[in-house]
Amino acid sequence: MKLDFRSAVSGELSGIPYIVSYFTVSEPLIHIDSMYDHPSDTTTELWSMPTLLGKRYGTYTPLIILTSNNNLGIEEDAYCLKNLKRTTIVGKNAAGGTVKIDKIKVGDTDFYVSVPVTKSVKPITGKSWEINGVAPDV
Numbered sequence: 001m002k003l004d005f006r007s008a009v010s011g012e013l014s015g016i017p018y019i020v021s022y023f024t025v026s027e028p029l030i031h032i033d034s035m036y037d038h039p040s041d042t043t044t045e046l047w048s049m050p051t052l053l054g055k056r057y058g059t060y061t062p063l064i065i066l067t068s069n070n071n072l073g074i075e076e077d078a079y080c081l082k083n084l085k086r087t088t089i090v091g092k093n094a095a096g097g098t099v100k101i102d103k104i105k106v107g108d109t110d111f112y113v114s115v116p117v118t119k120s121v122k123p124i125t126g127k128s129w130e131i132n133g134v135a136p137d138v
Helices: 013-022 075-083
Strands: 002-004 031-037 042-047 064-067 088-091 100-105 112-121
Touching (some): 013 031, 031 075, 064 075
Parallel strands (some): 002 064
Antiparallel strands (some): 100 112
């Protein structure tokens, strides 16, 4: 099976467990990601899902993910599946990015800055895809 992420420039955190779950087994559940949100000082864990609405492809269906250097948020899925040794990444190094950005007002001015406020840490690697993106295998 092939997933083409080459034109995908963004993703949604809530979608990560769905995509990863379709290409893993139902049990045991897999801790996919931990998102630390600086403003609220909270961590949200993302886990694989035991049941899905569609067909689960499990670990036996070969999976290839196509990437480009324009990819941002969707690469969380590719990073997870790559580090679970579930896919081969083909293409260019993904651009990296951040999970969540907030606009913060600068003092009593009309100026705002956009600042990353959430950090993704993968339990599999202890690292994040955010700075360096996702390196292809091919």
